[in-house]
Amino acid sequence: MDTIQAILERRSIRKYEEKEVSDEIVKELLKAAMAAPSSNNMQPWEFLVIRNKEQMSKIVEAKQAATPLMGASVAIAVCADLNVYKGKPNLWVQDCSAATQNILLASHAKGLGAVWISIYPVETRTKKVQDILGLPEEIIPVSIISIGYPGELKEPSNRYNESKVHFYKW
Amino acid sequence: MDTIQAILERRSIRKYEEKEVSDEIVKELLKAAMAAPSSNNMQPWEFLVIRNKEQMSKIVEAKQAATPLMGASVAIAVCADLNVYKGKPNLWVQDCSAATQNILLASHAKGLGAVWISIYPVETRTKKVQDILGLPEEIIPVSIISIGYPGELKEPSNRYNESKVHFYKW
Numbered sequence: 001m002d003t004i005q006a007i008l009e010r011r012s013i014r015k016y017e018e019k020e021v022s023d024e025i026v027k028e029l030l031k032a033a034m035a036a037p038s039s040n041n042m043q044p045w046e047f048l049v050i051r052n053k054e055q056m057s058k059i060v061e062a063k064q065a066a067t068p069l070m071g072a073s074v075a076i077a078v079c080a081d082l083n084v085y086k087g088k089p090n091l092w093v094q095d096c097s098a099a100t101q102n103i104l105l106a107s108h109a110k111g112l113g114a115v116w117i118s119i120y121p122v123e124t125r126t127k128k129v130q131d132i133l134g135l136p137e138e139i140i141p142v143s144i145i146s147i148g149y150p151g152e153l154k155e156p157s158n159r160y161n162e163s164k165v166h167f168y169k170w
Numbered sequence: 171m172d173t174i175q176a177i178l179e180r181r182s183i184r185k186y187e188e189k190e191v192s193d194e195i196v197k198e199l200l201k202a203a204m205a206a207p208s209s210n211n212m213q214p215w216e217f218l219v220i221r222n223k224e225q226m227s228k229i230v231e232a233k234q235a236a237t238p239l240m241g242a243s244v245a246i247a248v249c250a251d252l253n254v255y256k257g258k259p260n261l262w263v264q265d266c267s268a269a270t271q272n273i274l275l276a277s278h279a280k281g282l283g284a285v286w287i288s289i290y291p292v293e294t295r296t297k298k299v300q301d302i303l304g305l306p307e308e309i310i311p312v313s314i315i316s317i318g319y320p321g322e323l324k325e326p327s328n329r330y331n332e333s334k335v336h337f338y339k340w
Contacts, residue, residue: 001172001173002171002172002173002279003171003172003173003175003176003275003276003278003279004198004202004276004279004280005173006173007202007205007272007275007276008201008202008205010205010207012207023337027335028174030330030335031178031330032174032177032178034329034330034331034334035177035178035180035327035329035330036271037180037182037271037274037285037286039288043329043331043334045334046334046336047334047335047336048336048339048340049335049336049337049338050338051338052338089291089292090291091288091291093263093264093267094263094267094270094288094312094313097263097264097267097268097271098267098268098270098271098286100264100268101206101207101267101268101271101272102177102271104207105173105177105275106173106174106177108173109172109173109174110174115207116207116268118209118261118264121259121260121261122259133340134339134340135340136340139340142264143264157205159204159205159213160200160201160204160205161204161213164204164213164215164216164217165197165200165217165219166216166217166218166219167193167219168219168220168221168222169218169304170218170303170304170305170306170309
């Protein structure tokens with residue numbers, strides 16, 4: 001699929017078919033994730049692949065907007081390892097977000113549907129998800145991506161808004 | 171260009187040809203930016219298109235890693251409007267990062283070279299860039315993307331690292 005088309009057509013897909021997304025495809029999504037840029041090429045990310053339905057339903061209890069997980073074949077938690085940036089400016093949120101966006105675009109290009117569920121920076125939610133997933137204290141779940149074969153079709157949404165563009169000066 | 175190819179091949183390009191990137195192409199990059207997802211579709215972003223060489227060289231003074239701007243045809247500051255998320259969890263860093271990544275990928279797909287220069291969260295640097303660009307206090311420059319026709323060729327860098335993948339449990 002053409003890159004510009006994928007970027008413009010991608011939508012948040014929250015309903016899925018009952019069809020498994022293979023580990024092979026998941027690995028391709030993770031390759032896309034790790035191709036993201038990171039500040040000073042620090043690559044502070046860690047990825048947890050989730051297929052456990054009990055964990056998914058506990059995450060939904062922690063965040064209602066995570067409901068799409070109930071029908072997802074797989075989810076990927078994009079996490080930051082706090083040890084990586086120790087003593088340097090904290091840029092892991094940006095790095096993990098770039099990786100998350102790559103996964104969303106790669107999913108769309110591969111005929112999958114996906115939605116970005118943010119976890120960080122809400123502290124209680126971050127802690128809960130760490131507990132549910134058994135993550136060490138220094139591993140922060142920034143986002144969880146819910147993924148499956150699309151069970152809903154969405155037209156591209158043109159969000160271009162010229163009032164948000166400032167040419168040459170504010 | 172194929173989406174997966176663009177994601178895997180994109181590199182940070184810091185050297186450029188002396189050739190202007192048209193406003194028409196810049197608008198296509200901004201369309202790609204605003205096609206990014208944002209939490210609750212809040213779209214907290216604002217974009218400042220920079221062509222002023224004096225502003226660019228002042229930004230380089232504020233951050234050495236911004237040096238690529240000296241040869242860039244154009245730059246886009248991806249900013250967050252703090253008013254949008256008022257009273258809600260602060261997710262604008264993630265939203266602006268997704269928009270930034272879309273601009274990088276769209277640039278690559280269009281034969282341009284680009285590099286992500288982070289501004290936020292370093293406070294002194296954020297303040298300096300606000301001054302240089304004449305941004306109001308509530309408009310936070312998250313990143314500046316330096317863009318031009320590529321003056322260097324970089325092979326794809328395979329950053330896939332299986333030790334960062336946790337299948338099913340941490």
